[in-house]
Amino acid sequence: MKRIGTTLKEKWPEYILEILVITIGILGAFALNSWNEESNREEAELKILKEIKSNLELDLIDLNGNRKGHFENLKVLDSLKRAQELQLTNEQVAINFYSAFRDYIYTPQRSAIETLRAKGVDLISDDSLRIDILRLYDFYTASLVKIEEGYQPSLFTDDFIYIQNKYYLRMDFTSDSPQVQPIFSGYEWLKNQDVSIRIDRTMMQRRWIVKQYHQCIQLVQETINHIDEKLTD
Numbered sequence: 001m002k003r004i005g006t007t008l009k010e011k012w013p014e015y016i017l018e019i020l021v022i023t024i025g026i027l028g029a030f031a032l033n034s035w036n037e038e039s040n041r042e043e044a045e046l047k048i049l050k051e052i053k054s055n056l057e058l059d060l061i062d063l064n065g066n067r068k069g070h071f072e073n074l075k076v077l078d079s080l081k082r083a084q085e086l087q088l089t090n091e092q093v094a095i096n097f098y099s100a101f102r103d104y105i106y107t108p109q110r111s112a113i114e115t116l117r118a119k120g121v122d123l124i125s126d127d128s129l130r131i132d133i134l135r136l137y138d139f140y141t142a143s144l145v146k147i148e149e150g151y152q153p154s155l156f157t158d159d160f161i162y163i164q165n166k167y168y169l170r171m172d173f174t175s176d177s178p179q180v181q182p183i184f185s186g187y188e189w190l191k192n193q194d195v196s197i198r199i200d201r202t203m204m205q206r207r208w209i210v211k212q213y214h215q216c217i218q219l220v221q222e223t224i225n226h227i228d229e230k231l232t233d
Contacts (some may be wrong), residue, residue: 055109100161
């Protein structure tokens with residue numbers, strides 16, 4: 001009968017081999033799991049970046065439309081200042097007031113950024129790209145929303161209502177042909193301080209808003225380009 005010590009000496013290579021096989025198996029499984037996790041993370045990152053890009057491309061349409069609207073309103077406001085020179089009719093003056101003092105709404109597409117926040121912003125591995133995206137959504141687009149919806153100097157409807165109530169008996173645009181009946185004839189009333197100050201103030205504010213839109217549009221386009229670079233890596 002062999003002694004236990006002799007048996008261990010004879011089988012130790014077998015035991016060592018088993019330990020090595022088990023160790024290699026564990027390390028292999030761990031490496032495979034890590035590879036799968038990394039692959040899934042990269043896939044999720046690319047997917048969310050594509051969604052953010054798609055949202056930003058829709059935002060560009062809205063941003064460019066609003067900027068163009070504000071710019072066109074500046075031209076209309078200028079025409080009111082030159083109404084006598086341009087020989088505008090009562091209907092044209094009224095329509096210009098109606099158009100020049102309209103407000104705009106900016107509603108950025110936020111589905112992708114909210115999904116990113118839910119998954120964790122660290123999902124975006126590129127630090128500079130992550131900072132660009134968060135800065136764009138948390139400051140620039142958020143600021144434009146506040147400017148258009150809650151910043152009092154940018155709410156022009158009140159000025160239009162003031163002019164309508166004080167200087168018109170009727171200003172109806174619900175029909176195909178506007179029904180306009182001004183209280184005063186001629187152009188002198190357009191030079192009244194309460195009217196001119198509202199025109200000048202609105203022009204100044206719209207110029208500032210156009211600059212804000214221009215800056216935001218540039219940053220949106222730069223962020224889209226940055227995302228494209230990441231997607232094509």
